[in-house]
Amino acid sequence: MGIGKMKKHREMLKRSVLRRHLPETHRFTHARALRMLRTYSTIFIKPNHGSGGSGIIRVKKVRKGYEVRYGLKRTHVGSASLYKAIQSYLRPSGQYLVQRGLRLAKYKGSIFDARIYMQKPKKKWDISGMAARVAAPHRFVTNYHKGGHGVKLKRVLSRLFTKRKKVKSTLRNKKDIPSHG
Numbered sequence: 001m002g003i004g005k006m007k008k009h010r011e012m013l014k015r016s017v018l019r020r021h022l023p024e025t026h027r028f029t030h031a032r033a034l035r036m037l038r039t040y041s042t043i044f045i046k047p048n049h050g051s052g053g054s055g056i057i058r059v060k061k062v063r064k065g066y067e068v069r070y071g072l073k074r075t076h077v078g079s080a081s082l083y084k085a086i087q088s089y090l091r092p093s094g095q096y097l098v099q100r101g102l103r104l105a106k107y108k109g110s111i112f113d114a115r116i117y118m119q120k121p122k123k124k125w126d127i128s129g130m131a132a133r134v135a136a137p138h139r140f141v142t143n144y145h146k147g148g149h150g151v152k153l154k155r156v157l158s159r160l161f162t163k164r165k166k167v168k169s170t171l172r173n174k175k176d177i178p179s180h181g
Helices: 005-013 030-039 079-087 153-160 164-172
Strands: 025-027 042-047 057-062 065-070 073-077 096-100 110-119 126-134 149-151
Touching: 005 025, 005 096, 025 030, 030 042, 030 057, 030 079, 030 096, 057 079, 065 079, 073 079, 110 153, 126 153, 149 153
Parallel strands: none
Antiparallel strands: 025 096, 042 057, 042 096, 057 065, 065 073, 110 126, 126 149
8 A cells, every 4th residue: 555645745744845835634534524614615535545536525615505526426415414425435444634625727628737747766856747637527636547638738838827938947946846855
């Protein structure tokens, strides 16, 4: 079994340059999820050990209650039914985390995220690649296993920003990337 998302999150919190960009994340409990829903309009409940976008639950406040999404399944529930709706998607033996939902920008009508791939061949971290991952239509995750696809980051940024080169050079700025740990 891999390291787990919560451990990776804690490691990134140690880096001041990353800390301010990380969404609030905690080990999942129903009480914690409810507290976060009082502050944020959307939360994600994710398996601590998982990949490919599998097992992710999105809970979003809507006019009359909550929308709970799991894959392509969408359920609208009131406060009294929220616990049961979430519980129906959780694996009994699994550990989960709850994370603040972020509003992602869109590329050609689908959400996307920017991925910066890093390697540490010796003592220094190096960027080995950058790409945008675009979600499949009507999906809330960008994973390849869920129909997402890669697009050159340059192409996506050029649609969003006229100063694309400045944005990309900022992403590549080595002094902002941790060189140890």
